[in-house]
Amino acid sequence: MRIGVFICHCGSNIAGTVDCPSVAATALKYPDVVFSTDTMYACSEPGQDAIIQAVKEKNLDGVVVASCTPRMHEQTFRRAVERAGLNRYMFEMANIREHVSWIGKTKDLNTGKASELVRMAVEKLRRNRPLTAKRFETTKRVLVIGGGVAGIQAALDCADGGQEVVLVEREQSIGGKMAKLDKTFPTVDCSSCVLGPKMVDIAQHPKITLYTCSEVESVGGYVGNFQVTVRRKATYVDWTKCTGCGLCVEKCPSRKHPDPFNENLCNAPSINIPFPQAIPKKAAINPVSCLMLTKGKCGACAKVCPVKCIDFEQKDELVTVDVGAIVVATGYDLFDWHKYPQYGEGRYKDVITSMQYERLLSASGPTGGHVKRPSDGKEPKNVVFIQCVGSRDKSVNRPYCSGFCCMYTAKQAILTKDHIPDSQSYVFYMDIRSPGKLYDEFTRRAMEEYGAQYVRGRVAMIYPKGDKLIVRGADTLAGTQVEVPADLVVLAVGAEAAKGAVQLGEKLRVAPDQYGFFVESHPKLKPVETNTAGVFLAGACQGPKDIPASVGQGSAAAAKVLGLLSKAMLESDPAVSRVNPARCVGCGKCIQTCPFGAIKEVQDRFGNPKAEVIDTVCQGCGICTVTCPQGAIQLEHFTDNQILAEVNALCPPKMFANYE
Amino acid sequence: MSQLDDLKTAIKSRLGELECVIGWEQGYDPLHATPLFIRSEADLDRLIIGPLAVHNLATYLTGYKGKKVGVVVKGCDSKSVVQLLNEKLINRDDVVIFGLCCDGVVSQRKIRAALPADPGFVESVEIGGDGMTVTVAGQAATLKFADVQADKCRICTTPDAIVSDVLVGTAHTPAPAASLACQDEFEAKSDAEKLEFWQETMSRCIRCYACRNACPMCVCRDYCIATSRDPLWLSQDNTPAENMMFQMVHVSHLAGRCTECGECERACPVDIPLMLLRRFMNKQVKDVFEHQAGAALEQTPPLLTFKVEEERINERGW
Numbered sequence A: 001m002r003i004g005v006f007i008c009h010c011g012s013n014i015a016g017t018v019d020c021p022s023v024a025a026t027a028l029k030y031p032d033v034v035f036s037t038d039t040m041y042a043c044s045e046p047g048q049d050a051i052i053q054a055v056k057e058k059n060l061d062g063v064v065v066a067s068c069t070p071r072m073h074e075q076t077f078r079r080a081v082e083r084a085g086l087n088r089y090m091f092e093m094a095n096i097r098e099h100v101s102w103i104g105k106t107k108d109l110n111t112g113k114a115s116e117l118v119r120m121a122v123e124k125l126r127r128n129r130p131l132t133a134k135r136f137e138t139t140k141r142v143l144v145i146g147g148g149v150a151g152i153q154a155a156l157d158c159a160d161g162g163q164e165v166v167l168v169e170r171e172q173s174i175g176g177k178m179a180k181l182d183k184t185f186p187t188v189d190c191s192s193c194v195l196g197p198k199m200v201d202i203a204q205h206p207k208i209t210l211y212t213c214s215e216v217e218s219v220g221g222y223v224g225n226f227q228v229t230v231r232r233k234a235t236y237v238d239w240t241k242c243t244g245c246g247l248c249v250e251k252c253p254s255r256k257h258p259d260p261f262n263e264n265l266c267n268a269p270s271i272n273i274p275f276p277q278a279i280p281k282k283a284a285i286n287p288v289s290c291l292m293l294t295k296g297k298c299g300a301c302a303k304v305c306p307v308k309c310i311d312f313e314q315k316d317e318l319v320t321v322d323v324g325a326i327v328v329a330t331g332y333d334l335f336d337w338h339k340y341p342q343y344g345e346g347r348y349k350d351v352i353t354s355m356q357y358e359r360l361l362s363a364s365g366p367t368g369g370h371v372k373r374p375s376d377g378k379e380p381k382n383v384v385f386i387q388c389v390g391s392r393d394k395s396v397n398r399p400y401c402s403g404f405c406c407m408y409t410a411k412q413a414i415l416t417k418d419h420i421p422d423s424q425s426y427v428f429y430m431d432i433r434s435p436g437k438l439y440d441e442f443t444r445r446a447m448e449e450y451g452a453q454y455v456r457g458r459v460a461m462i463y464p465k466g467d468k469l470i471v472r473g474a475d476t477l478a479g480t481q482v483e484v485p486a487d488l489v490v491l492a493v494g495a496e497a498a499k500g501a502v503q504l505g506e507k508l509r510v511a512p513d514q515y516g517f518f519v520e521s522h523p524k525l526k527p528v529e530t531n532t533a534g535v536f537l538a539g540a541c542q543g544p545k546d547i548p549a550s551v552g553q554g555s556a557a558a559a560k561v562l563g564l565l566s567k568a569m570l571e572s573d574p575a576v577s578r579v580n581p582a583r584c585v586g587c588g589k590c591i592q593t594c595p596f597g598a599i600k601e602v603q604d605r606f607g608n609p610k611a612e613v614i615d616t617v618c619q620g621c622g623i624c625t626v627t628c629p630q631g632a633i634q635l636e637h638f639t640d641n642q643i644l645a646e647v648n649a650l651c652p653p654k655m656f657a658n659y660e
Numbered sequence B: 001m002s003q004l005d006d007l008k009t010a011i012k013s014r015l016g017e018l019e020c021v022i023g024w025e026q027g028y029d030p031l032h033a034t035p036l037f038i039r040s041e042a043d044l045d046r047l048i049i050g051p052l053a054v055h056n057l058a059t060y061l062t063g064y065k066g067k068k069v070g071v072v073v074k075g076c077d078s079k080s081v082v083q084l085l086n087e088k089l090i091n092r093d094d095v096v097i098f099g100l101c102c103d104g105v106v107s108q109r110k111i112r113a114a115l116p117a118d119p120g121f122v123e124s125v126e127i128g129g130d131g132m133t134v135t136v137a138g139q140a141a142t143l144k145f146a147d148v149q150a151d152k153c154r155i156c157t158t159p160d161a162i163v164s165d166v167l168v169g170t171a172h173t174p175a176p177a178a179s180l181a182c183q184d185e186f187e188a189k190s191d192a193e194k195l196e197f198w199q200e201t202m203s204r205c206i207r208c209y210a211c212r213n214a215c216p217m218c219v220c221r222d223y224c225i226a227t228s229r230d231p232l233w234l235s236q237d238n239t240p241a242e243n244m245m246f247q248m249v250h251v252s253h254l255a256g257r258c259t260e261c262g263e264c265e266r267a268c269p270v271d272i273p274l275m276l277l278r279r280f281m282n283k284q285v286k287d288v289f290e291h292q293a294g295a296a297l298e299q300t301p302p303l304l305t306f307k308v309e310e311e312r313i314n315e316r317g318w
Helices: A020-027 A045-057 A070-083 A097-101 A107-126 A149-160 A191-204 A247-251 A291-295 A300-304 A354-361 A405-419 A439-448 A501-508 A547-565 A589-593 A623-627 A640-650 A654-659 B003-017 B057-064 B075-086 B108-114 B181-187 B191-202 B210-214 B240-253 B263-267 B275-289
Strands: A003-008 A033-039 A062-067 A091-095 A135-137 A141-145 A164-168 A208-211 A214-222 A225-232 A317-323 A325-328 A332-334 A351-353 A382-389 A424-429 A453-456 A459-465 A468-475 A480-486 A488-493 A495-497 A535-537 A569-571 A577-579 A599-603 A609-613 A633-635 B021-026 B033-038 B069-073 B095-100 B122-128 B131-136 B139-144 B166-168
Touching (some): A003 A045, A045 A062, A062 A107, A091 A107, A164 A214, A164 A225, A214 A317, A247 A300, A535 A547, B003 B069, B003 B166, B108 B139, B210 B263
Parallel strands (some): A164 A208, B069 B095
Antiparallel strands (some): A225 A317, B131 B139
């Protein structure tokens, strides 16, 4: 074999702490290496051309590039090697940037380690063999999980792009968090007026199938051909007949259960349509509170329903959909502020969350848009806003900035003045974070035009005095302690990962970060891709985001989906498991452990049981290969012998060491 | 009727439908037993049971795949059968299990050490009461069972077969010791001492693979990774390092599967205490996965399943 080695300087990224020419000189001594050089930027056009030229001139049949992580440029170099006429798998990459130059300071140690990593790559390459990808067809259908504004945008864009879309939403209506908002910053336009038409578009689009009250039960398959099982939870109402007239909602006698859409500020009937603009506008029964379902008597809704669509016997239904790509847009949930003792841990009725305040401001909310405080229904005159509740606070494991609280607090201060002209707002803040078009101007308007008093400091405690709450905090700019008598305290609670996100991530094989937000493929260059091919992210499930950013990501994810499904055929990764039938004893252990169901039992011509890998289903995880006791199942491109060759390159067996 | 007579009657009634029934007979001398493959009633006369019937006959079952056979098992052997069934390596319908209520078996190694002369050929063995009288080269030696009992019997929790079609004998109430002195002593060693111990011990290994061949769970046989070039995990180099590597492969292939029947150690011609490794591994498996191989039917060994997150492995907390 003739191997060429290219040691990349990566400008000074690698060359700063690694002696690249010396690594190249050392590599020339490794077995089968006939050409070795160092290069300034291997990934640049001249760098790639140099590789291609060397392959041709030196008649190479394998290439090692020592540079950055394969996650960055493996595809780049594989394509370059292919352009040079070699099989793309006759290429190995040694990561001497992330694994060497960026983490070590001592140049000679780094140089030694870089040489060893190159040696491992050479030994692996010597055992590589050409592999060819298989081509397969894709299902031209998209699953969007989550019907918030990001999911709505992704679904509409995919459908407008010509793909069939299945939109799955856990709640009774789509709309997500945005549907609960009264107004949106920085334009203070009505949230439901801008979102409503999009929701209607979802309902009316011929290419969109909407499943609300539904959750993803399981996900099988692979990019281009996922099989997704959706659990459609029983609503006890036949939605094919329900007209959304609302008679049942009026007559329902069971109204003791809090209304989650109104953030538990009021109670909801057991059969309900959550809000006037709900899509689909259909009633559903809450089985926890319904008298008929819990106690077996009532049935008032069934009596009044003009189309007789109430069905107390309805059961959950499992629907299987085949899709080619999945967009995850599961959004966020709000931080549970009851962990903070300084805000009363829920003892004071007039300490509420920003989302509850949003419902009080909303004309479709429990107070019809008149701001009344929960304790006695009085109109508050002094409203105190406390920012960073569950954001930028390590003590509650939420060190990140939720990003949108500064802006919505300013919006709520402005709306407070609009609703109650003789009111005064106070905002306790840490910093004002308002980057974005017209954002900083907006917060300044709250201060300058609407007279909101901004106090820079944290709140130490809230205590009741008469019918007021005294908010005691620091004013760090004045260097004093301040006490503000408040009629209402609004906590600007931060965002956290949606409940169930981690469990959904496991089904989708998308990793959550330590706070439960899904990890994108690259923080800058692949913001909506995940490390699972065919699964994309949109909106706040990837990290806290405001509406414009979520909508932007929804469209971005849709563009990725459309790009993927525009190809007639996809190529499968040939680095999949393969069974050597001569060694297989048919014990079936690999079949038991395979998380993807990619191995089946077949019989050879003598009737002996043997394992067989289904190429397109195998994800190349390698669990079967470590399960098989006799090594009969091997992962192509990562065979035991290839891995062992790498290990032996690092820790040579004594016998070889003695010869040198 | 004695336990042996009961067993013979039971075997006789089923023999017609079976390829053979695997039991024990006297071997080359009265001290050593050897497996007996009973194909006819005449063979039945040679059947023996008792403290000398040490072999775990479950080892032969996978070799009869597709044929219906009978097997005589002690409590410990029955765990191997359970494990083979759980791994679907044998079919329950294809095996008739004659279970014994076992009083314990001897360790040939301990007997050899206790005898005054090298037992090249034992003239006679008389078993009775709490011991046995062994005559070698004209000299009779009386040995107490308690002294020559196999290690596994001392910590045995299942003297009676836990799965059987026919169970003969009187049920026992197991009274296992908490641990074995040899195991405690080994585990108390420092890493350096353990390394030294294995270097010395493994230098004796002749890579005969008797441990592997005797193991009821080793089903790869001709395809064993120890003798394969692709993949090439082990060279044929007879060094302590390669020998130890083979044992580590063996142990890890048995993780969550080893029933501690002790056949590997019994079969070893150079007295390598292999059970030290097995017991240690089993302890880890029990700690992490709460799993004991062969303890019950319908269990799946933890390493033969896939779970995203194991309950007792903290993957995200560190």
